[in-house]
Amino acid sequence: MVAAQQTGLILSNTETVPGRRIVEFYGVVTGNTVRAKHVGRDIMAGLKNIVGGELKGYTELLHDSREEATARMVEQARSMGANAVVNVRYATSSVAQGAAELFAYGTAVRVE
């Protein structure tokens, strides 16, 4: 489960929360995080790069980063008084060498 949902706020990547009616819109909410990988992980990944396959260290790193971006977005939505974020989108952009920005955005709403 996306950890941010454990607080009770509903996330959805459809335009509505299935089975509920939207009663109020609060606008776009965003959350981001910029991360760089650390040397230890890089060395392990470098070794793994020879035989191919999954780079678990990076999978975890990106997963954790995305959770944090989502948590920030949820925090913003909550401060507006929303109880759900609909139409959530994820995007990644490469900012500098060895660093990546992960961000999440969506529309904060209040559902019944």
Added chain:
Amino acid sequence: MFEIVATLVLLMVTFFIGNWLEKRHYADIREREHRLREFPVVTFKTIPATWRVESSQLAQGSVVVSVDYFKRFVAGLRGILGGRIKTYEPLLDRARREALLRMIEAAKSDGCDAVINVRLETSRLASSRQGGKGTAGVEILAYGTGLRLAQ
């Protein structure tokens, strides 16, 4: 001379290990896909009229993969000659299916009965060596809205 021999040995070894790992991964993917074949996963957001949705949540799964030395070498040659890089296709295919499976498994373990509006995102991780031109890996993210249905 030593360098050429070392490269050839590395190519041979990674060819066998890479292929073995790929075969094993495909077997695992097929087995899991077969097990989850009855779980509805769709890329549209329309919910069938007969379903009564109790609650919903965001579900996601991701994976970062890279290719082995041999495949990268072949792809490098292809870069000169042009054409289809066959060695990269199974890698991305595996990664997408793996990410989807992880998303479905996560949704299932949270008690969801279906996942709708599934989206797939691909992003490249730049290597910190070679001035960011090299690829450290490719990340695939699968996400969608998981539904819990009233029986």
